[in-house]
Amino acid sequence: MENCTESKAQGSIVLLQLVVYIPVLALGIPLNAIAFWVFCCKIKRWTETKVYMINLIVADSFLLFTLPFLLYFTKYQHPIDQLCLAIQIIYFTNMPMSIFIITLIAIDRYIAIKFPLKATILRSPLKSASICGFLWIVLIIYSHLFPHGREWEGCCFRKQSIRPEYFSLHYSICGYFIPLGIVIFCSVQVIRCLKKKMATSPHETKLFQKAVHIVSVNLCVFAVCFSPFHISLLLRYAAVVAEAHSLLPGITTYLKVSACLANCNCCLDAFCYYFAAKEFPELSSMLPKCIFMRSKMNQSEETQPPVQSVMT
Template identity: 25%
Template sequence: MMNTAYALIFGFVITVGLPLNAVSLWILLRHHSLKLPSAVFMVNLAISDLLLIVSLPMRVYYYAKGTWTFSNMTCIWVTMLFRNNIRSSSIFITFISVDRLLAVVYPLRSRHLRTSSKAWKGAALVWLIVLVVNVPESVGFLRHLSTLQNSTCFEFDAENDTSLLQNETLTMATDYFQLVLLFAMLAVNIVSTAMVLWTVQRHQNESALVKNKVNVMLIFIMNLMMFTVFFLPVSLVVFFENFRPALSCLASLNCCLDPLLYYFSFDGFWKRKEEVDMSLGRE
């Protein structure tokens, strides 16, 4: 019964998240200038979400059939795409928060920091770190799967599997790395939200005035919700292995909400690239 529910939830994410993120990516690339660092981070966030979504049909198949008929390497690839989304999304969302913080609180002093070249370098570094972390995880999971007699996937129980315990330094370390990373990113988002809220309310200088305060605060509220509702629970699975499938379903839903972040981040999400280029001098 639970497997059917998991399959339906992942199917829902595919049905809703795939068109929303594909259209959002198209709009970002066609209608918005990648000279804005926030647009660069949103493009990478959309790519991260799409990579997760293309892996979900395998999860739907597994939970619908109750067995895994593909290779162990396929299972590893699908698992890594899911974990990479949690890590890369949390960092890109934090980058968006910090970019908005600098634009609102330090609009003039931060102009040399908020450039597209620096944004692309930061995005490249994020993907590099994510891929490096994949190496020990993949090794540990592959050794674990090779010892199983039944056809299974996405179930890595360190407490009940001796083979995985033997590779604890490879697998558990990455779980704790993800948990520490998310708490650090959450702390940055909380501080950014507090500083922007304080600045918007106090209006201490002319350049801190924001035309659409509601949209600005919605960006930060959504970012905090992403962490507390979707990212942190699935990272705490290191302590609650039995809840892994349910929390994975919950975490995958973040793909359906990220397009709202793109919409609220721009005063005119549908406006043409030329209009965005003209607005660069006013930000």
């Protein structure tokens, strides 16, 4: 085990964290507070979106809570103690929870848009709440099993061990790359479906275009914020397994920088999904009506006499 020493790179990381986390906290705290107030107090009816959004706001708020501690631990080389372990557990529970809830929102949106008639059976606020509760329990248990004290040797949030991080590999693949694939698939399918609806329902084109923009922006924010951090975890694992220890300082610096970008997501989520919550309930309630009207039109055309059908 190595002692924690202040380096030039570490000083630059502290400065970067200050530049990033102060605005994130200044924006994230009021944005999440307003979003929580809107979903809890202003929106009276419980919907799937409301359940997911409240859970997302809770996860992001806990992540925001850890940022001042993360900054302090990086600046002052805090030892691994009970406070450090508690903050690490909160951090490594709520980042994947935020990712999983965004994935659930993408799946829920996909079902609502792609299968609007079946959505009434497949979706319900109770089902959404049950899934979120199950995820909270699994992630809290997992974060307690995560070997923070053994693997994070040296100072708090500073990896000194050069042993392979199997938990870290599992955390990255199951906690991000699989959800990323699901979010990409659902988002692409929703965008394709909405563009088809534009052609068949030109009078609703503006609403569909707005929904396409929301899905596209949410996907981009998700991928841009989280991908660099989880790629850096895979790079560190690969370097340790290959015993390319000379690459570790550079990868560690990249990991710290990409973590700043990943933590910005807890500020952006409330902004991104607020607009989604406004647009998609209207869209979801409208699509079954469109399909029903289209099927009625097709039935009437099929029952028309041949001559009348040709004339029309």
